Amino acid sequence: MKKIVITRNINPDIIAKLRKDFEVAVWEEDQKPMPRGKFLEETKDAHAVLTMLSDKIDEEFLANAPDLKIVANLAVGFDNIDLEAAHRHEVVITNTPDVLTETTAELAFTMMLVSARKVLEANKELMAGEWSGWSPYHMAGTDVFGKTVGIFGMGSIGAAFARRLSGFKSNILYHNRSESEAANALGAKLVSFEELLRESDFVLCAAPLTEETKHKFDREAFEQMKESAHFINIGRGAHVVEDDLAEAIKSGKIAGAALDVFENEPIGADHPFIGLDNMTLLPHIGSASVATRNNMMNLCVNNIMEVLNGGTPITPVK
Incomplete structure (x- = not known):
């Protein structure tokens, strides 16, 4: 069974969509980022990761996760991600434009x-x-x-x-x-x-x-x-x-x-x-309405399911 890591505690109903077909590991904290060491350990056998802006996606991380297919970033921005390294490792990067x-x-x-x-x-x-x-x-x-x-x-x-x-x-x-x-x-x-x-x-x-x-x-x-x-x-x-x-x-x-x-x-x-x-x-709450955050999470999950099931990502970062 393919493994998905979610680096922050998100809506459990949205997580449940993934648990039907995948193994899902969730860092159950609302405000504290997953520590770097834990992040690297948890994702070394992951096929997909749902990340936040606080998660650094770099060469070290990508080299440590050889089975990784997709990083779904819960944001429009992606300055936390080394796109060149992701391309070298053939990892799809997606974001959440438009919905926020x-x-x-x-x-x-x-x-x-x-x-x-x-x-x-x-x-x-x-x-x-x-x-x-x-x-x-x-x-x-x-x-x-x-x-x-x-x-x-x-x-x-x-x-x-x-x-x-x-x-x-x-x-x-x-x-x-x-x-x-x-x-x-x-x-x-x-x-x-x-x-x-x-x-x-x-x-x-x-x-x-x-x-x-x-x-x-x-x-x-x-x-x-x-x-x-x-x-x-x-x-x-x-x-x-x-x-x-x-x-x-x-x-x-x-x-x-x-x-x-x-x-x-x-x-x-x-x-x-x-x-x-x-x-x-303000504490970085630009997209913080319940409806919008749920839409962002659903978009990340749909991107992950598309890629892991052999489909095309919905909102790829090019």
Whole structure:
């Protein structure tokens, strides 16, 4: 019987689909990744692995699992995977595009509004019993309606975010490797990275992580932004030089930031962002609705079953 390893505790009803025909080993933790040693030991005789972004798929892992046919990554991104090594070992890599697009765009829009209107700061003050009464400029933030919003990375999530801006009569700018028909249909304008930074009141990073986009948002980038601007990141943490962003917030170079991703996750109490005003920090919950996570899990399972039964993967990473 072929063996499948699942590196995090997922919906048992979805696991049950696999257990009908395969041996399934599950790391029964919700938040803690499978330790590397355990991961290598458990997968050495595996035919398929359902992985998380926290699982490193590299030459060591692939060489250690000679029977492996597929790695199904529970994410759109796959920067945890050495694709060249996977190709050498003839292992299929799949991801979960499309099924989480709307949910992630929805959270990004929420983060923009929360950052603009100082929602977390106001809630913190109220919950601490420190609200002393109404005053004209108390917790006064900025409007989103009618503002210029720049989107770095106009893929499916960027386009879904842009659609949500239509009701806010936003001026939409975007920077992408190529022109986007979906963005153009919304009246968005393709601009240089520098113009995006210079003109936008809100900058959303929704790009995939590549060598070209890694640490793209550094001191120089933040210095080009308006002092009234807000930065939102739902792409990858490594798009940002985190010390530079912390300094931009502390110095008032930009007005605020909202982040759902960090370069090294999870972050602890000693992280430079912790304790800073004007920062909205979330624990990587971009696609975290029950329906979407179940759809992602089902897509991973369906990819695995297709490959192990001799079929074609549904969402291969090419």
